[in-house]
Amino acid sequence: AEQLLERMKAEGDQTEADVFISADAGNLWKVKDAGLFQNVTTPTLQEKVPEHLRDPDGAFWGFTKRARIIVYRKDAVRPEEVATMDALGTARFRNQIVMRSSSNVYQLSTLAARIERLGAENARAWAAAVRGNFAHDPQGSDTDQIKAVAAGEAQASVCNHYYYFRMVRSEDPADRAVVEKVGFVFPDQAGAGTHINISGGGVTAHAKRRDLGVQFLEYLVSDEAQTMLAPLNTEFPIRPEIAPAPDLAAAGPFKEENIPLDALGRHQAEAARIFEEVGWS
Ligand code: FE
Secondary structure (H helix, E strand, O other), X not given: OHHHHHXXXXXXXXXXXXXXXXXXXXXXXXXXXXXXXXXXXXXXXXXXXXXXXXXXOOOOEEEEEEEEEEEEEOOOOOHHHHOOOHHHXXXXXXXXXXXXXXXXXXXXXXXXXXXXXXXXXXXXXXXXXXHHOEOOOOOOOHHHHHHHHHOOOOOEEEEEHHHHHHHHHOOOHHHHHHHHOEEEEOOOOOOOOEOEEEEEEEXXXXXXXXXXXXXXXXXXXXXXXXXXHHHHHOOEEOOOOOOOOHHHHHOOOOOEOOOOOOHHHHOHHHHHHHHHHHOOO
């Protein structure tokens, strides 16, 4: 996403890009912030994309969504013990948490959402508590966190749901052996709901084929594309009335965090500052 953003900045009004697509509202917000999206609002998009899964100004629109889940080692942790993100910062998990680096946009968006809901002080206290429970310094991808938990380096971590399900679906028996040891929960079901994010896109500021760009965004939320996309990218359809892939459906419906999506961008710099202050590298 960053390379594409730099490229669009360099190309300016010479760009051939009519539509920009990326995972994570934090990435999409950066494009909006750089003035490289134009606001688009159509009855179809407004009807099909839930309000909390699109930019309030219409700069970008989600077409699938992802949940930030807690993964835990089944032989060491009961699911009730990791029912909330707060639990990861308690004494129960002293030296038992591994996490991805805070430079990753998923982490920035997760903390930005907390800043939006509960304020910066709360977010700092949570980040410091979780950081105090680290088994080792942040390293690796979301998938690596799952592997570290399975290997016994820690008892719990956080990842986007599709990394877990990719391993469940993997043709490689080694992946399935890893994920066999690991359970997951959608955190904060009794509270604010699980942090969610989107894969989405918008029409670029300098689009030469604006109407086709709009049509493409509308196509992405059509019955046909929604049914096709979700199993391919292992995410949830953006439209609640469209069934997810069977294994995701089996995980059951879950309560979603409900905040204005642009908050993930607005609080991104503060989230980065907090991570740095508490020593979450
Ligand atoms: Fe990802």
